[in-house]
Amino acid sequence: MRGAEGTRDRRRNKPVMNQAITEIPDAVTSENSPSADELRKIDAYWRACNYLSLGMLYLCENPLLREPLKVEHLKKRLIGHWGSDPGQSFIWVHLNRLIKKYDLNMIYIAGPGHGAPATLANAYLEGTYSEVYPDKSEDAEGMCRFFKQFSFPGGIGSHCTPETPGSIHEGGELGYSVSHAFGAAFDNPNLIVSVVIGDGETETGPLMGSLHSNKFLNPVCDGAVLPILHLNGYKIANPTVSARITSEELHSLLEGFGWAPYFVEGDDPPVMHRKMAMALDECVNRIRSIQGDARRGGIQERPRWPMVILRSPKGWTAPKKLDEHQLEGYWRAHQIPIPDVADNPAHLKILEEWMRGYKPEELFDANGKLIPELKEMAPIGKQRMSANPHANGGLLRKSLRLPNFRGYAAPVTKPGISQALPTYILGEFLRDVMRDNMANFRVFGPDETASNRLEAIYAATKKTWLAEFKPEDLDGGELSRDGRVMEMLSEHTLEGWAEGYVLTGRHVFFASYEAFFHIIDSMFNQHAKWLEKCKTEVKWRASISSLNLLVTSTVWRQDHNGFTHQDPGFLDVVTNKSAVVTRIYLPPDANCLLSTVDHCLRSVDYVNVIVADKHPHPQYLDIDAAAKHCEKGIGIWSWASNDLGSEPDVVIASAGDVVTLEALAATAILREKCPDLKIRFINAVDLFRLQPTSEHPHGLSDRDFNSLFTTDRPVIFNFHGYPALIHKLAYRRANHENMHVHGYREKGSISTPLGLTILNQVDRFNLAIDVIDRVPRLKTSGAHVKDWLRDQIVENLAYAHEYGMDKPEIRDWKWPCA
Numbered sequence: 001m002r003g004a005e006g007t008r009d010r011r012r013n014k015p016v017m018n019q020a021i022t023e024i025p026d027a028v029t030s031e032n033s034p035s036a037d038e039l040r041k042i043d044a045y046w047r048a049c050n051y052l053s054l055g056m057l058y059l060c061e062n063p064l065l066r067e068p069l070k071v072e073h074l075k076k077r078l079i080g081h082w083g084s085d086p087g088q089s090f091i092w093v094h095l096n097r098l099i100k101k102y103d104l105n106m107i108y109i110a111g112p113g114h115g116a117p118a119t120l121a122n123a124y125l126e127g128t129y130s131e132v133y134p135d136k137s138e139d140a141e142g143m144c145r146f147f148k149q150f151s152f153p154g155g156i157g158s159h160c161t162p163e164t165p166g167s168i169h170e171g172g173e174l175g176y177s178v179s180h181a182f183g184a185a186f187d188n189p190n191l192i193v194s195v196v197i198g199d200g201e202t203e204t205g206p207l208m209g210s211l212h213s214n215k216f217l218n219p220v221c222d223g224a225v226l227p228i229l230h231l232n233g234y235k236i237a238n239p240t241v242s243a244r245i246t247s248e249e250l251h252s253l254l255e256g257f258g259w260a261p262y263f264v265e266g267d268d269p270p271v272m273h274r275k276m277a278m279a280l281d282e283c284v285n286r287i288r289s290i291q292g293d294a295r296r297g298g299i300q301e302r303p304r305w306p307m308v309i310l311r312s313p314k315g316w317t318a319p320k321k322l323d324e325h326q327l328e329g330y331w332r333a334h335q336i337p338i339p340d341v342a343d344n345p346a347h348l349k350i351l352e353e354w355m356r357g358y359k360p361e362e363l364f365d366a367n368g369k370l371i372p373e374l375k376e377m378a379p380i381g382k383q384r385m386s387a388n389p390h391a392n393g394g395l396l397r398k399s400l401r402l403p404n405f406r407g408y409a410a411p412v413t414k415p416g417i418s419q420a421l422p423t424y425i426l427g428e429f430l431r432d433v434m435r436d437n438m439a440n441f442r443v444f445g446p447d448e449t450a451s452n453r454l455e456a457i458y459a460a461t462k463k464t465w466l467a468e469f470k471p472e473d474l475d476g477g478e479l480s481r482d483g484r485v486m487e488m489l490s491e492h493t494l495e496g497w498a499e500g501y502v503l504t505g506r507h508v509f510f511a512s513y514e515a516f517f518h519i520i521d522s523m524f525n526q527h528a529k530w531l532e533k534c535k536t537e538v539k540w541r542a543s544i545s546s547l548n549l550l551v552t553s554t555v556w557r558q559d560h561n562g563f564t565h566q567d568p569g570f571l572d573v574v575t576n577k578s579a580v581v582t583r584i585y586l587p588p589d590a591n592c593l594l595s596t597v598d599h600c601l602r603s604v605d606y607v608n609v610i611v612a613d614k615h616p617h618p619q620y621l622d623i624d625a626a627a628k629h630c631e632k633g634i635g636i637w638s639w640a641s642n643d644l645g646s647e648p649d650v651v652i653a654s655a656g657d658v659v660t661l662e663a664l665a666a667t668a669i670l671r672e673k674c675p676d677l678k679i680r681f682i683n684a685v686d687l688f689r690l691q692p693t694s695e696h697p698h699g700l701s702d703r704d705f706n707s708l709f710t711t712d713r714p715v716i717f718n719f720h721g722y723p724a725l726i727h728k729l730a731y732r733r734a735n736h737e738n739m740h741v742h743g744y745r746e747k748g749s750i751s752t753p754l755g756l757t758i759l760n761q762v763d764r765f766n767l768a769i770d771v772i773d774r775v776p777r778l779k780t781s782g783a784h785v786k787d788w789l790r791d792q793i794v795e796n797l798a799y800a801h802e803y804g805m806d807k808p809e810i811r812d813w814k815w816p817c818a
């Protein structure tokens with residue numbers, strides 16, 4: 001046993017220490033300690049979990065080992081992870097004790113989601129699994145099916161997938177457990193979110209950043225998060241950093257992050273059960289005292305919330321060695337601990353003895369159901385972590401109360417004459433959404449809510465801040481302990497909070513700089529996958545609110561920040577994911593933005609990506625026209641077109657705000673310089689209208705697409721993002737070979753707004769040149785105009801280089817054909 005002695009050894013190597021480590025001692029008991037009989041039952045329950053975990057990894061027959069184990073009882077392919085399971089089940093059974101003892105409302109998040117056999121075993125033992133999937137009944141046949149389906153074709157995945165009752169976190173991609181946990185805890189004052197963090201997971205950037213979440217949790221109106229760092233020492237094939245620094249260093253690190261860590265260390269189950277029970281009692285008492293003090297007397301200081309460091313062997317309770325290799329307590333226990341059981345009779349015997357060592361015959365009755373004495377160790381009904389409605393958040397979801405977005409409209413009497421600041425106007429709408437939904441709506445942004453011009457929200461609520469306040473904060477700091485705007489400079493943490501918040505049945509709006517959305521590409525991917533499964537396969541999961549992402553501070557107005565801030569590629573990432581859950585909107589003006597956001601806030605089960613710049617822009621549509629245009633998703637702007645009653649010579653199309661302005665300016669130039677040219681102007685708000693209906697539910701029918709874009713006329717498409725995306729969406733369309741897409745060509749620089757568009761050829765002059773080149777009858781007759789257009793490019797760039805800004809007629813451009 002590696003216990004206190006080993007710990008002392010490590011401590012000889014002493015770094016600086018701030019405060020004594022709270023380590024639960026081996027031999028001390030308190031009046032509060034569980035009785036010997038309770039500990040015996042906890043251990044038996046844990047053995048049942050471990051038995052089931054191994055059953056899932058290995059068996060497809062003989063589930064209770066009522067016959068000698070033979071090769072034909074084994075799955076042909078052995079897939080899954082053992083190493084994390086026993087520690088996670090150990091944690092789960094102890095949390096069950098806690099829930100019952102203190103009548104808690106608790107959910108469980110498995111950071112190392114590959115330890116799913118632990119979560120699944122517990123869901124099965126609690127009866128939830130059989131309630132949700134009746135064929136996995138609590139008897140030998142049901143258990144057999146339960147084992148067989150695990151990580152098996154046609155069955156379930158090997159992680160805490162959406163099919164897993166009680167899970168809101170798949171844990172396939174490590175790093176987001178703590179941020180998800182906090183998202184779940186916000187505005188859930190009676191909830192405790194237990195979150196197991198893998199010690200390998202702790203090495204990820206997102207996890208480390210998320211440890212700061214405790215500065216954003218309000219003990220009065222939020223619930224608690226109880227992190228349990230699962231220090232089992234190893235990842236797939238390496239030791240973990242956290243396990244190979246001294247306990248003092250680890251303690252200092254976590255204390256520095258503001259936590260009060262309780263160390264539970266060892267490998268002797270009876271001792272460890274008692275220590276874990278004591279540690280968790282301490283944690284609950286501490287949580288209750290923090291919350292009680294704050295709820296009675298207000299928040300005096302930032303709470304130091306408890307957490308547990310569980311140092312126990314990886315693959316705990318496995319054979320110590322397999323042949324000459326260490327198994328328990330080493331990375332070799334990570335996946336299938338004994339891989340060659342089918343070919344190696346001696347190893348098959350070891351597996352059998354190992355499984356029999358849990359004494360299944362003492363744990364399950366004649367039918368194969370967990371015996372009543374152990375059944376009663378788990379909570380019942382909704383108090384089971386596997387059945388807690390917070391982990392099926394749609395059940396708790398209430399629609400937002402939304403003010404009428406028309407009341408916030410930018411006045412537009414004629415198209416393209418007046419200017420407005422779209423995101424500022426949106427901020428006014430969101431302010432009132434916030435006012436009417438002060439318990440289930442939050443706004444997220446990495447230090448940028450004001451920068452993105454959504455600052456009107458602060459009139460309804462401030463930014464959450466539980467760290468130190470300084471006098472100067474009163475001067476525009478907008479900080480408050482009970483604020484509902486979440487700002488931290490970690491896109492990962494914010495995205496994780498936002499996901500945790502919607503997954504538990506609430507509503508979010510997340511705004512971030514366009515270029516830095518890439519930081520959460522992968523998190524978006526995972527969330528989209530989760531949603532897709534829930535929507536298409538896991539019918540018992542209730543619909544949750546959409547994840548609403550505002551992509552702002554966009555590429556086209558980063559002329560001053562330069563190249564690093566220019567990247568519209570998040571949209572490409574989004575289009576890779578299932579059409580069932582992805583939506584992309586590019587509202588061209590403020591009123592379209594209002595209508596779009598109103599729609600998104602009402603929707604469920606999507607990721608809504610809305611692209612809108614934060615600078616003043618010309619306004620085109622009054623609020624009624626905007627609502628209609630957004631409803632259609634794509635349409636002809638007849639006021640910009642002159643092809644009424646005839647076939648157009650060219651279609652000019654746009655998707656995006658800045659590129660719409662340039663496309664309109666090009667249209668105006670062409671209408672003046674080539675008055676005979678028949679132009680049709682199309683604007684797309686809903687990008688997926690471009691895809692065929694067979695590819696996306698928002699896709700236009702071919703008939704509608706062809707009548708809009710024609711089947712034979714050149715289409716000059718000015719797009720906000722990378723041009724290839726439009727080709728990808730529209731490549732099956734009849735007129736695709738006539739589509740010429742302008743978009744960001746990765747030409748970034750410090751420039752003026754027009755200069756940047758010229759660099760990438762989405763500017764009015766280059767667009768007009770392209771039209772002349774593509775319309776057969778203008779090819780030669782348009783030469784003079786083309787020449788003039790080239791002059792304009794040269795002159796405008798020269799002006800920008802001389803004065804550092806665009807010419808007044810560019811800056812103050814208005815639609816001239818009104």
Ligand SMILES: Cc1ncc(C[n+]2csc(CCOP(=O)(O)OP(=O)(O)O)c2C)c(N)n1
Pocket residue numbers: 083084112114115172173174175197198199200201202204230232233234235236240314334
């Ligand atoms: C972001 C990410 N990188 C890599 C992996 C591949 N991977 C799966 S499990 C694992 C080791 C996890 O170790 P730890 O967090 O200590 O969990 P344990 O199995 O020990 O509980 C790795 C690297 C992953 N799932 N996610």
Ligand SMILES: [Mg+2]
Pocket residue numbers: 198199200230231232233234235240314
């Ligand atoms: Mg580990």
